[in-house]
Amino acid sequence: MTGSSAPARPARPAVAPVGRIFAIVALAEAVTWAGLLLGMALKYGPVGTETGVWLFGRLHGGVFVAYVVMVVVAAVVLRWRWWVALLALVCSIPPLVTVPLEIWLRRTGRLARRGMFTSASSGGPLSQDDTDTLVDVDPAP
Template sequence: MPLPPLTPAGRLFAIAAFIEALTWAGLLVGMWLKYGPHAIDVGVWLFGRLHGAAFLFYVVATLVAATRQRWPGWALLLGLLAAVPPLVTVPLEWWFRRKGLLSASAVG
């Protein structure tokens, strides 16, 4: 069964989740380069800044989606907490998509 199409707020959340996870991965690679065998800190310098911006974008997108999609409190809390551990926002977005929290069926 195909999943229902995303609302604009659902699409914003999905994009933010992907960007947040991508910059987390970049930051992890940057930390490996800095503290690993190469001692190069440009990855942390670059991805630290990008991830900071992506984190803030994800938090705002989560709040917008939660408000517009009328998420229950547990979904908002999970959405916000997912940004803390590395690479959790994408699996959460997939789960929210399957539960219908990012589609028009969740509203109203």
């Protein structure tokens, strides 16, 4: 066979402004978690300094609150199902899990508004990799 090519993947919807802010806050939450872990290693390690815990504890506390607020805002604006919002909240507890969550949300189109689920190039609806159903915002005339 010559000239065979892989089937084209459907284009992913553009990330909504709220989705971008959510992604930034999710990354900041993971970075401050990593800083807090480093601070704890310095505190209980051979150095014995509390400076890292003092600094990153405060930073992580503030970013954690911002993350929880952004989950609620994103869930309402982007019309997430209840279990997606709950999963996003649970992912804030273990260290660094908000990064893979954000990647999954982006790949499944959940960082785009529900009305943005049409491809500009093909004009057709986009598919999701899971069982979540999509409803067209603008019904056909």
